[in-house]
Amino acid sequence: MFxxxxxxxxxxxxxxxQEKQEKEQPRRRQARGERRIAQLLEAAATxxxxxxxxxxxxxxxxxxxxxxxxxxxxxxxxxxxxxxELGERLMREMRETYGEALAPVDPATPLExxxxxxxxxxxxxxxxxxxxxTLMHGPDIPGRIAEEHDALHATLVARVESLLTPFxxxxxxxxxxxxxxxxxxxxxxxxxxVLASEGAERDAYVQELKKVLLRYLQPLVGDxxxxxxTP
Amino acid sequence: MFxxxxxxxxxxxxxxxQEKQEKEQPRRRQARGERRIAQLLEAAATxxxxxxxxxxxxxxxxxxxxxxxxxxxxxxxxxxxxxxELGERLMREMRETYGEALAPVDPATPLExxxxxxxxxxxxxxxxxxxxxTLMHGPDIPGRIAEEHDALHATLVARVESLLTPFxxxxxxxxxxxxxxxxxxxxxxxxxxVLASEGAERDAYVQELKKVLLRYLQPLVGDxxxxxxTP
DNA sequence: CCAGAATGCGAGCGACCACTCGTGTTTGTC
DNA sequence: GACAAACACGAGTGGTCGCTCGCATTCTGG
Numbered sequence: 001m002f003x004x005x006x007x008x009x010x011x012x013x014x015x016x017x018q019e020k021q022e023k024e025q026p027r028r029r030q031a032r033g034e035r036r037i038a039q040l041l042e043a044a045a046t047x048x049x050x051x052x053x054x055x056x057x058x059x060x061x062x063x064x065x066x067x068x069x070x071x072x073x074x075x076x077x078x079x080x081x082x083x084x085e086l087g088e089r090l091m092r093e094m095r096e097t098y099g100e101a102l103a104p105v106d107p108a109t110p111l112e113x114x115x116x117x118x119x120x121x122x123x124x125x126x127x128x129x130x131x132x133x134t135l136m137h138g139p140d141i142p143g144r145i146a147e148e149h150d151a152l153h154a155t156l157v158a159r160v161e162s163l164l165t166p167f168x169x170x171x172x173x174x175x176x177x178x179x180x181x182x183x184x185x186x187x188x189x190x191x192x193x194v195l196a197s198e199g200a201e202r203d204a205y206v207q208e209l210k211k212v213l214l215r216y217l218q219p220l221v222g223d224x225x226x227x228x229x230t231p
Numbered sequence: 232m233f234x235x236x237x238x239x240x241x242x243x244x245x246x247x248x249q250e251k252q253e254k255e256q257p258r259r260r261q262a263r264g265e266r267r268i269a270q271l272l273e274a275a276a277t278x279x280x281x282x283x284x285x286x287x288x289x290x291x292x293x294x295x296x297x298x299x300x301x302x303x304x305x306x307x308x309x310x311x312x313x314x315x316e317l318g319e320r321l322m323r324e325m326r327e328t329y330g331e332a333l334a335p336v337d338p339a340t341p342l343e344x345x346x347x348x349x350x351x352x353x354x355x356x357x358x359x360x361x362x363x364x365t366l367m368h369g370p371d372i373p374g375r376i377a378e379e380h381d382a383l384h385a386t387l388v389a390r391v392e393s394l395l396t397p398f399x400x401x402x403x404x405x406x407x408x409x410x411x412x413x414x415x416x417x418x419x420x421x422x423x424x425v426l427a428s429e430g431a432e433r434d435a436y437v438q439e440l441k442k443v444l445l446r447y448l449q450p451l452v453g454d455x456x457x458x459x460x461t462p
Numbered sequence: 463c464c465a466g467a468a469t470g471c472g473a474g475c476g477a478c479c480a481c482t483c484g485t486g487t488t489t490g491t492c
Numbered sequence: 493g494a495c496a497a498a499c500a501c502g503a504g505t506g507g508t509c510g511c512t513c514g515c516a517t518t519c520t521g522g
Contacts, residue, residue: 070499072481179439181436193416212443216442216443289511304512
């Protein structure tokens with residue numbers, strides 16, 4: 001279903017003695033440690049979003065954070081763990097901030113509003129956290145993050161599906177699923193376009209993205225409701 | 232004294248020895264060499280499309296082609312050159328096969344047909360050459376291929392623009408350009424969806440992609456048809 | 463048929479990278 | 493203040509990768 005996932009040799013996977021200790025032993029962490037972790041994750045976000053996951057070296061992340069490589073490994077067992085933790089924090093923040101953004105399944109809401117609101121919110125989030133797009137889109141991400149991405153993708157599709165279903169009672173479920181997949185794919189492509197532009201052009205692309213989604217969905221909904229908000 | 236010298240040990244990056252060689256002295260190549268090159272490029276296409284550019288090792292390409300690493304470097308100065316040559320050959324084939332596919336600027340052609348034909352042709356090409364998508368889409372591609380990609384992208388956008396323009400005489404050029412960018416972006420997203428599925432599902436996605444593009448463009452064209460020919 | 467060019471091989475080199483380890487410093491607790 | 497644990501450092505380790513080099517083999521023109 002998804003693009004080529006590369007789990008490549010080069011992730012020198014070594015079982016370390018740290019892993020054994022951290023099995024079920026929550027390490028007593030000082031405030032300084034928590035600060036370092038936040039600092040490292042911020043640095044990682046910067047480096048990841050500017051070079052991608054694979055090309056980002058742990059030394060570069062440590063340098064960006066102003067610490068030594070050894071310090072980095074004091075808090076993360078390996079490179080992948082950094083990306084996973086960062087991804088999880090971003091996912092959590094997104095869910096907290098926009099958790100219910102995609103689930104106003106009230107069929108009274110005009111489709112236009114639902115689409116516009118969802119697009120605006122998600123674009124806003126991605127604008128504020130460029131690393132999120134990098135982690136969830138890169139073709140070079142390791143297995144674990146890919147799972148997270150797939151989970152997020154599935155959630156998105158499911159939400160769109162449930163958002164669509166009340167509008168489309170006569171359509172087979174398989175068709176609705178496919179339609180949802182198309183919507184998400186088009187949203188992602190539009191997001192890329194939006195993130196790559198600035199200022200007025202960016203806003204214009206946001207409008208175009210909404211147009212694409214709306215016009216794609218309108219004919220389906222039109223069977224049931226008169227197209228657009230009726231005066 | 233044999234051929235290529237230069238290249239001190241430790242100069243792991245850029246190849247400067249090619250300039251002298253290929254400047255005005257095309258290497259006399261035997262039929263066997265041409266065969267090897269084709270063989271290596273085919274192997275590279277396989278490896279690239281299955282693992283991506285960065286993760287693909289030159290040794291893996293050589294192994295896939297059934298030759299030694301040294302033999303590979305007999306014909307290509309470095310890894311990037313392999314991708315560049317492969318990209319150029321694919322681009323050339325695409326231009327030869329579908330060169331004029333996107334330029335039937337006959338305004339009499341219904342938009343629906345134009346869109347459907349273009350989509351079908353390009354999808355067919357990408358189905359037959361999976362490496363093309365990998366090379367032109369990967370975020371991990373080196374500078375030179377990125378240039379190629381940008382050139383192709385610009386060409387695509389320009390073609391779509393010129394295809395659109397006769398339908399939309401009243402729209403500002405900037406808007407048409409933006410619309411073309413959106414079309415190409417949506418096409419790429421749809422292509423990804425199509426390439427990731429198979430059989431009937433694949434065909435269904437092709438249909439959906441056409442719908443997306445058509446419905447996005449229809450209102451623009453519709454304005455014109457409704458208003459009649461402009462004086 | 464035979465010089466020399468083109469082709470082929472594969473062990474190995476240097477660079478880089480993820481990650482470690484011995485050692486020293488700070489911090490919390492008694 | 494004493495002690496241990498957490499934190500910090502950075503040179504070093506093993507591994508992979510792009511690429512090379514000396515040498516063997518095959519082709520081609522004269």
